[in-house]
Amino acid sequence: MPEPIIELQGVYRDFKKGREVVPVLQDINFAINKLEFLCLVGESGCGKTTTGKIICGLLPPSSGTIHFEGQDIATLRGAEKRRHRRNVQIIHQDPYASLNPTQTVSEMLGYPLLAHRLVNGRRGTDSRVKELLDLVDLTPVEDFIDKYPHQLSGGQRQRVSIARALTTEPSVIVADESVSMVDVSIRIGLLQMMMDLRDRLNVTIVFITHDLALAKYFAWDGRIGVMYLGRLVEIGATQQIIAAPQHPYTKVLLSAIPEPDPQKTRSKQHIQLRSEDIPRLTELPPGCSFHPRCPWYVPGACDVAVPQLAQPAQSLVDTKVACVPLERGDKLVLHDS
Amino acid sequence: MSDLSPETVLRVDDLSIVYRTDRGDVRATNNVSFDLKRGEAMALIGESGSGKTTISLALIRKLPKNAVVTNGHILYQHKNKVQDVLGLSRRQLRGFRWNDCAMVFQGAQNAFNPVLKIRKQFEDTARAHGWTDKDAIRKRALSLLELVRLDPERVYESFPHELSGGMKQRTLLALGVLLNPQVVILDEPTTALDILTQRAIIDVLNDMQRQLLFSIIFISHDLSLAAEMADTVATVYAGEIVEIGGVDDIFYRSLHPYTYGLLTSVPTLDHAQDVLQSIPGSPPNLIAPPSGCKFHPRCSFASDQCQVEGPLLELGRETHLAACWHKDRLLASRKEVV
Amino acid sequence: MLNDQQPLATNRQLPATNMSLMAAQLYDSLLKIYRNYTVRVFLQAIITIWAVMTLTFVLVRLMPGNPVDVLVEQILTNEGISYQEAYERVAASFNIDSDATPLDQYFQWLGDLLRLDLGISITSPGTKVIDEIARFLPWTVFAVGSGLLISFVLGIFAGMPMAYYRGSKLDHILSFFSSFSTGVPNYIWGLLIIIVPGIAWRWFDIGALRGTYDAGLTPGLNAEFILSALEHAALPVFTYVIAILGTWMLSMKSSTTGVLNEDYVNVAEARGLKERTVISSYVGRNAALPLFTQLTISIGFVLSSGVVVEEIFVYWGIGHHLFQSITVRDYTSLQGVVLLLTAAIVFSNLFADLTYGLLDPRVRVSGEK
Ligand SMILES: Nc1ncnc2c1ncn2[C@@H]1O[C@H](COP(=O)(O)OP(=O)(O)OP(=O)(O)O)[C@@H](O)[C@H]1O
Ligand SMILES: Nc1ncnc2c1ncn2[C@@H]1O[C@H](COP(=O)(O)OP(=O)(O)OP(=O)(O)O)[C@@H](O)[C@H]1O
Ligand code: SF4
Ligand code: SF4
Numbered sequence A: 001m002p003e004p005i006i007e008l009q010g011v012y013r014d015f016k017k018g019r020e021v022v023p024v025l026q027d028i029n030f031a032i033n034k035l036e037f038l039c040l041v042g043e044s045g046c047g048k049t050t051t052g053k054i055i056c057g058l059l060p061p062s063s064g065t066i067h068f069e070g071q072d073i074a075t076l077r078g079a080e081k082r083r084h085r086r087n088v089q090i091i092h093q094d095p096y097a098s099l100n101p102t103q104t105v106s107e108m109l110g111y112p113l114l115a116h117r118l119v120n121g122r123r124g125t126d127s128r129v130k131e132l133l134d135l136v137d138l139t140p141v142e143d144f145i146d147k148y149p150h151q152l153s154g155g156q157r158q159r160v161s162i163a164r165a166l167t168t169e170p171s172v173i174v175a176d177e178s179v180s181m182v183d184v185s186i187r188i189g190l191l192q193m194m195m196d197l198r199d200r201l202n203v204t205i206v207f208i209t210h211d212l213a214l215a216k217y218f219a220w221d222g223r224i225g226v227m228y229l230g231r232l233v234e235i236g237a238t239q240q241i242i243a244a245p246q247h248p249y250t251k252v253l254l255s256a257i258p259e260p261d262p263q264k265t266r267s268k269q270h271i272q273l274r275s276e277d278i279p280r281l282t283e284l285p286p287g288c289s290f291h292p293r294c295p296w297y298v299p300g301a302c303d304v305a306v307p308q309l310a311q312p313a314q315s316l317v318d319t320k321v322a323c324v325p326l327e328r329g330d331k332l333v334l335h336d337s
Numbered sequence B: 001m002s003d004l005s006p007e008t009v010l011r012v013d014d015l016s017i018v019y020r021t022d023r024g025d026v027r028a029t030n031n032v033s034f035d036l037k038r039g040e041a042m043a044l045i046g047e048s049g050s051g052k053t054t055i056s057l058a059l060i061r062k063l064p065k066n067a068v069v070t071n072g073h074i075l076y077q078h079k080n081k082v083q084d085v086l087g088l089s090r091r092q093l094r095g096f097r098w099n100d101c102a103m104v105f106q107g108a109q110n111a112f113n114p115v116l117k118i119r120k121q122f123e124d125t126a127r128a129h130g131w132t133d134k135d136a137i138r139k140r141a142l143s144l145l146e147l148v149r150l151d152p153e154r155v156y157e158s159f160p161h162e163l164s165g166g167m168k169q170r171t172l173l174a175l176g177v178l179l180n181p182q183v184v185i186l187d188e189p190t191t192a193l194d195i196l197t198q199r200a201i202i203d204v205l206n207d208m209q210r211q212l213l214f215s216i217i218f219i220s221h222d223l224s225l226a227a228e229m230a231d232t233v234a235t236v237y238a239g240e241i242v243e244i245g246g247v248d249d250i251f252y253r254s255l256h257p258y259t260y261g262l263l264t265s266v267p268t269l270d271h272a273q274d275v276l277q278s279i280p281g282s283p284p285n286l287i288a289p290p291s292g293c294k295f296h297p298r299c300s301f302a303s304d305q306c307q308v309e310g311p312l313l314e315l316g317r318e319t320h321l322a323a324c325w326h327k328d329r330l331l332a333s334r335k336e337v338v
Numbered sequence C: 001m002l003n004d005q006q007p008l009a010t011n012r013q014l015p016a017t018n019m020s021l022m023a024a025q026l027y028d029s030l031l032k033i034y035r036n037y038t039v040r041v042f043l044q045a046i047i048t049i050w051a052v053m054t055l056t057f058v059l060v061r062l063m064p065g066n067p068v069d070v071l072v073e074q075i076l077t078n079e080g081i082s083y084q085e086a087y088e089r090v091a092a093s094f095n096i097d098s099d100a101t102p103l104d105q106y107f108q109w110l111g112d113l114l115r116l117d118l119g120i121s122i123t124s125p126g127t128k129v130i131d132e133i134a135r136f137l138p139w140t141v142f143a144v145g146s147g148l149l150i151s152f153v154l155g156i157f158a159g160m161p162m163a164y165y166r167g168s169k170l171d172h173i174l175s176f177f178s179s180f181s182t183g184v185p186n187y188i189w190g191l192l193i194i195i196v197p198g199i200a201w202r203w204f205d206i207g208a209l210r211g212t213y214d215a216g217l218t219p220g221l222n223a224e225f226i227l228s229a230l231e232h233a234a235l236p237v238f239t240y241v242i243a244i245l246g247t248w249m250l251s252m253k254s255s256t257t258g259v260l261n262e263d264y265v266n267v268a269e270a271r272g273l274k275e276r277t278v279i280s281s282y283v284g285r286n287a288a289l290p291l292f293t294q295l296t297i298s299i300g301f302v303l304s305s306g307v308v309v310e311e312i313f314v315y316w317g318i319g320h321h322l323f324q325s326i327t328v329r330d331y332t333s334l335q336g337v338v339l340l341l342t343a344a345i346v347f348s349n350l351f352a353d354l355t356y357g358l359l360d361p362r363v364r365v366s367g368e369k
């Protein structure tokens, strides 16, 4: 029985933008199980980073609750609140990561250790810093300890930011990969290291990306959650989602992505959207937000009811989707327009 | 000089480029040679900083001021006339740009002048190349905007900020082929676009190329895009082309350890678990690159010879070339795996 | 959404809360008006002006001496009559109610102001402050306006090559000049011009250039008058140009440098556009855009910073008038001029804000929405 470490219930988040209120997240419900590999995917602006920040308590939800180890984090105060902050860390995976250019690697890792009183004295700090660098495969440690960020390559900098997140011995790490992160070989190296960390440190890792193939690699034994315009539209076991996606948006996405195999990618069938325009968050269509583009759209149903994330009727797998016809147990029928 | 076969549009011959900087010369392009055929789509792939953009900027002579071409030729052939691109006068160069060779830059989101309507920018381009009839320009522009699946009338009269990222990118593609160029260079044409928008752009590009028959050089870090669109793929490492060949040769029968390393680090959407391996180490410093084969510090097949002597790009199989001393070792290791 | 609809629906069933409903609606519509951008910035402008005026009202009265004392002093030194006599004469000739407390004066003045009545000059009774302003202001507007426009145009044309040839000798020379021009205040420039070419080299006769046109000419559209007016304005205008030019050059240089790095300029060159087109429609146009805003903003500042320059050249504009009013402690005239200058600064900012959209299509659209 999976044991949830973090649980989001009915989470909404709005942002004020000038005079407009932008609903960035709407009715997000899911749990992160202890030590599972969970991946959130979706296109730019769908709310992945916002979800990540809410999980970490860096951003309060506009409404809804977040439970960490069974406790509502909104009720945490003082020492408990600090403990939660330490326990759930976020890493922005940006090649131009937010490392202080005037600090050496050992200072960058040493200060938080001392600030949180996680080590004793100089010797304790030094040995812990070395341990951390070893964990993120920056070896031989001596080569890196006195370097400044500009003396490190993009990949090495990212390892330092991961090491920094590890200083507080978190039980959950949210790794948010930015789109600008381009080099495939660096990405894979980092992912493999993070996957190892789970086993070595017992830390649950939530990986945020826009790349479904990367999500599949990371969460092969775990789960993927697909987001679209501020809502979670499908969540389930990775292998299920890749082999048999159920939500129309996931289907379209999978069919659209080119693959690194000339014959396979050229013979791939692409599902045509009804429209290529992406609605603005401030002018979301009624009912299912995907309906103006969805090839399986059912007029009179999809544009009326907002579908709820649930296991479809008669479904044999425990994937949950938010889609009106599936919710009713109907088969999807391609809409001809 | 002009032993060019009639199908060759562009020949890059032994091109070397350095950037002069305070810290020393950055050797961003080293003895690069390739031929681009009429109607061919060639992909340049490689890690960030390997020199892909530098090569393409040289083709339209749009290199930054501190760049110096230290060696080589670029020949362009059109209607049986061969031009030496590096030797063009200022006026000839202005005519060559866009009319013969158009380039869609990396990060094209700001490619349009924000204070001018799209119409004006199409007109400026056409007029600079001798078109005078506004209606003719309009007709051509609208038909191209339609080809890239946009609402032509509306887009033509829009300001750039009124278009979404994907629409801008498609408009730029339409503008790129306005003058019917023989070569279109695309630097990261889909990076930073949504997956579904990327798909639309790829489809549009394929359509356009089928109809207008131009040649494409496109640069991408995304191997999947190369797999989908390219006829020929060239792998760039540390400013050199280390392998070049047909798309199937490169993807299924690669001869260079670096190309192979790239391929084994790309996740797929197959219904099976991926076994991936990243390339160890990091890209070399181009001011003081490693001796011999520049890939040797990261290569698992490297021998003593590799540290001393740089391998030349040589024929491996028919039209498939690779620069590696130990092509056989890679092949042998792959047989074992299979 | 929720907040809007639910409370209203419940309110409708309870007639007793009609009043509060109306109040809520009134509050709502006021809020809506306040949310209107134009209305809001306008209100803010008015409040700023009121605050400055109140401060001026207090400050002028804190100045040592009052209008009566100042003139009495003068008469005493000149005519040798008794203090009592002098005082009575001055008080009688002045338009001042010495019994009114400052607070009374303040409200009186504020009330007049609301009716757009700036009051009557204290030291020359019978002359309306507004008429005095109308007499002096056009000259200032003429001189400052020409100075601004000439320096603006020159600055744009000099700033672009500085950016194009950054680091070259040309850039170094022009940059040096710009910093010099910006660093030295306009009144120092004015003094320099009077002392060096005027007094030392005798290129022109400063004395003859007092005032805004030669005495004896009738203002009108005749060549003699126009030439004379131009001649008299030449030195102040030149001073403004020299003093502001550097700012425009540096702004244009930095703006152009930014634009030159923009992708669209690169793409325009790759499109094979004529160099002329790229320089004017792609670089120049975008680079000058932010400067137009700066131009509108600077109108107010230059109006007020010209005060001393006018005094130096004895150019009879609003600045000269301001000086006169200070010397004789003419509170009402002083307040009138300060009001004018404040309003000029505040409204030129406001104007810049509201018109930026007309020039930049990006703002134009979001402004409409
Ligand atoms: N602080 C904020 N104020 C206003 N809007 C915001 C704020 N943060 C995020 N947004 C908006 O919320 C939406 C979702 O943003 P978010 O960063 O969560 O997306 P994302 O899925 O992480 O996208 P990406 O893949 O580009 O990182 C976007 O439209 C964004 O503009
Ligand atoms: N103007 C310049 N001055 C000095 N060095 C430069 C300049 N432009 C590029 N370089 C260097 O030249 C090398 C090649 O750069 P280039 O932009 O061609 O790489 P790229 O393969 O296009 O990389 P990316 O995938 O990141 O776009 C890099 O090491 C880069 O740092
Ligand atoms: S609810 Fe309707 S429109 Fe939305 S995804 Fe399902 S089928 Fe498509
Ligand atoms: S030449 Fe040597 S080092 Fe270079 S790729 Fe081949 S085996 Fe590796």
Ligand SMILES: [Mg+2]
Pocket (backbone or CB within 6 Å): A048, A049, A050, A176, A178
């Ligand atoms: Mg994000």
Ligand SMILES: [Mg+2]
Pocket (backbone or CB within 6 Å): B052, B053, B054, B106, B187
């Ligand atoms: Mg590049």
